[in-house]
Amino acid sequence: MTAPDADLVRAVEATLFASDLPLTAEQIARHLGAASVRVALDTLVSHYAGRGIELVERGGYWHFQTAADLAHLLRREREDPRRLSRAAIEALAIIAYHEPVSRAEIEAIRGVQTARGTLDVLMEAGWVQIAGRREGPGRPTIYATTAAFLAHFGLASRRDLPGIDELRAAGLLDPIDAAYAALTAGESDE
């Protein structure tokens, strides 16, 4: 291997860096008025090996790219905490108390239509999953809670959810307040 011309290596490096298209060795050589840039390309490939950037050839075209093992840096995820909407938490409660349930059953119990997005949110949160289809007319999809649901709400099992009598004792079935809450929540959350 011939000793690479340091200036040519620099020029090839800069040319490839600034180009908005992958370039062939011939295109680079023509652009720089050089006889050949093969050696320079090889030198650059070794120089960048193991760095955060690599020089790669794809079908004769050369370009710089982010090292493959660092691709995850290009697309990062950031989590924003968000509270569930009233509609979503009602749907979740119904699924938890009645699972497995179909969407139609959830709507029947809630007394209002459930937007498609509502169940998606619960599945995105990892608290609800599709538990198959109910045998019967239309074979509707049925939903159930997940282990992550129990973990998030600090429940050992679904049997830990308070029963109706306990809800009443806790005043959670007081019809006036409940009706008022439902009215106002229904407006703002859906």
Next chain:
Amino acid sequence: MTAPDADLVRAVEATLFASDLPLTAEQIARHLGAASVRVALDTLVSHYAGRGIELVERGGYWHFQTAADLAHLLRREREDPRRLSRAAIEALAIIAYHEPVSRAEIEAIRGVQTARGTLDVLMEAGWVQIAGRREGPGRPTIYATTAAFLAHFGLASRRDLPGIDELRAAGLLDPIDAAYAALTAGESDE
């Protein structure tokens, strides 16, 4: 100087290489979930020194660019699409060396009115921005340069403006009244 974490250096390198906008050290650190990337940036600057690409800081923002001495190889053939009028160029220099300045102050130095479009062109180029209003009579709008200005003209900070130290030492950045007072005071002392 602490020994740089090789993985962090690679990650910073990849992030800056991939980003389509210059990034501050804080933005990089936040993106990578790192405490600090200062050492990694320094390591990269030394690594790239003398190569075809260099890592530069412009007004706190970092980016890779081709080495300046390769300009003759890379200079784009096409005409500079942002060909500025002399008025715009002078206004830009006055803003850069005196910032923040009002339109009236620019006009006082140039001895001529500044057409309305002149400052707009500089703001559209992203080199000048409105920096609030000066407290005082009329509360005039004042202008200052941006990080994009520093990046475009290859300045790490306003301290790098060509000849700014000499101009300041010669009093040429002071208002006429102050300069005159200084001159006459100096004369009477002699």
Next chain:
Amino acid sequence: MSEDNLTLYGAQDADWLPLASAPGNDDALYLELDGWEGPLDLLLDLARRQKVDLRTISILDLVDQYLGYVNRAQALRLELAADYLVMAAWLAYLKSLLLLPRDPEMQPSPEELALRLQLRLQRLGAMREAASRLMARDRLGRDVLPRGMPEGIRIDRKSRWTANLYDLIQAYGTIKARNVPVVHMVRERPVVTLEAALERVARLLGVALDWVDLRDFLPRAEPGTDPRLTRSALASSFAAALELAKQGRAEIAQDHVFGPLRLRAAAVAS
């Protein structure tokens, strides 16, 4: 300012519009009237032709050159903008002050005016030079280039949903409460039905000879009668009166709004 700096601001960058040509070439000078950004700029250009440091420049020479320029321009019938003429007048005045015997009382002194003009020229010269040097730098996108195909970095925001057990249970309680069957019950009220009122009004109308106030058709209210029954009777009787009028069996009259409503049997067509 050093000689070096002077030559620097003379250097023309590609971004500069053409400046005035070299000294001596007067015809070219006059043709480039649009080349100056105002009288101060012209003065600075003339000063630069003196080829000395702006601090040691002769203001008198400069004034002469400027006035000479303006005169020639006018002789050539070139149109000079008003501010060039204003400057010419001011410079002529300054020149006379500088040449005439001093008036010690005069404020500001002609020397001060001249010095201030010189300071202005120095400042403009400094900025022209600075602009030149700035434009001559290695400029990003022209001399130095950013990466041509950045992959771009993206941050996907993901929602981390939160809810607590109380919210969940409370929501369920709300649904349950909402679904408790609701029975509406209307308590029985004392009313006079329309049928009863119709029968009564028709019967009484048959025996009346002239206009009768509608209220006289009402059943007599015994002490202790539920007032709601009275109101119901009035409403029913009114409806009954309208019905009889519609059937052509009664006439209704009211002299003014909210006045007593009077009723009489319709004249039998004969």
